[in-house]
Amino acid sequence: MTDTSTEHPFLTACRRGKTPYTPVWLMRQAGRYMQHYRDVRAKVSFLDLCKTPDLVAEVTVTPVERLNVDAAILFADILLLLEPMGVGLEYATGGPVIQRPVRTGGDIDALRDPVPEESLSYVYAAVRSTRAALNGRVPLIGFCGAPFTLASYLIEGGASRNYIHTKRLYHTDPGAWNALMERLVASTLSYVNAQIDAGIDALQVFDSWVGCLAPDDYREYVLPHMRRLMAGVTPGVPVIHFGTGTCGLLELMREAGSDVMGVDWRVDLDEAWSRVGHDMAIQGNLDPVALFAPPAEIRRRVGDILRRVQGRPGHIFNLGHGILPETPVDHVRAMVDAVHELSA
Ligand SMILES: Cc1c2[nH]c(c1CCC(=O)O)Cc1[nH]c(c(CCC(=O)O)c1C)Cc1[nH]c(c(CCC(=O)O)c1C)Cc1[nH]c(c(CCC(=O)O)c1C)C2
16 A cells, blocks of 8 residues: 555545555544544644644544545545634534525625635645655545635525525525635635645545535536536546435536546435436445444445445545544454455
């Protein structure tokens, strides 16, 4: 695994090349289910952690060492980009909060356009220190929020159940909605292209909450912006497009133009893959709650997913969403070992 002269299986799989085993990594692999992370967080707030490159490197690399996963994901958050827009980002105990949500065309006009190279320079410092700490062992994934998911936080002011304010904006003022999405795409492109310059090996775009949309609304109010986002990413770095609850949207999401489609557990992986097309790679899709089952049952379920894709090149194993904080670490390790052993 330390041989950097050959491409790592994770990157080969993103390009649908043949690999000696199915590569695996886990969303939220750095997080509260791990004692090491809780120890770090006992001493420093979430935002201060994100802004301290050496600590970011430490919490990013630790799960790679403990779990033997095939990729690292930079420790950061999709909402960091919103802080320099001047809306008041805060990580409260109940989850992230936007103190001054945007609801009208006037609010949108008043947003600042972030200059990521300046206000988010700590992210690029973190990419460099994490790369140095990884020392070529596994590729480093950078990430961003997709414009719809970012807009939902900006407009609702935090997590949401029904997205009433978000949907009302495009129902009542599509011009303001499109202006907001265009600004988010522009800022996100400067943000991620500077992550690429700093040395990330792959990019995941998290559209975590896009599954709340009717297909016609996705087509009209989201897809054109996603197309411009994907087209603007500096070429050469594979892009993973992930969402949850996207069963009704997969064919439309394909049109955005990523290399890899990430799917949750609510759809059979072989069905998802044939619907997005075998000319794309696929990532997924074990239910994160399956990690609470006994290791023998976890192994059986890993085997089921691997059988569905029948060894077709271009599968990256992952959960269907992030690891939950209460997950037993030894079960996570058992899952990673099962993927490696059963796919070899
Ligand atoms: C560990 C963590 C993160 N963010 C937050 C936490 C919890 C803070 C803590 O308890 O220490 C606040 C934090 N930030 C956010 C949330 C979700 C809250 C909500 O339900 O709206 C929380 C708890 C918003 C967020 N943030 C992210 C998403 C997309 C992924 C997803 O769908 O889960 C979303 C929606 C991305 C994210 N966020 C994070 C990573 C790190 C890398 C890794 O995966 O190991 C990543 C990729 C890190």
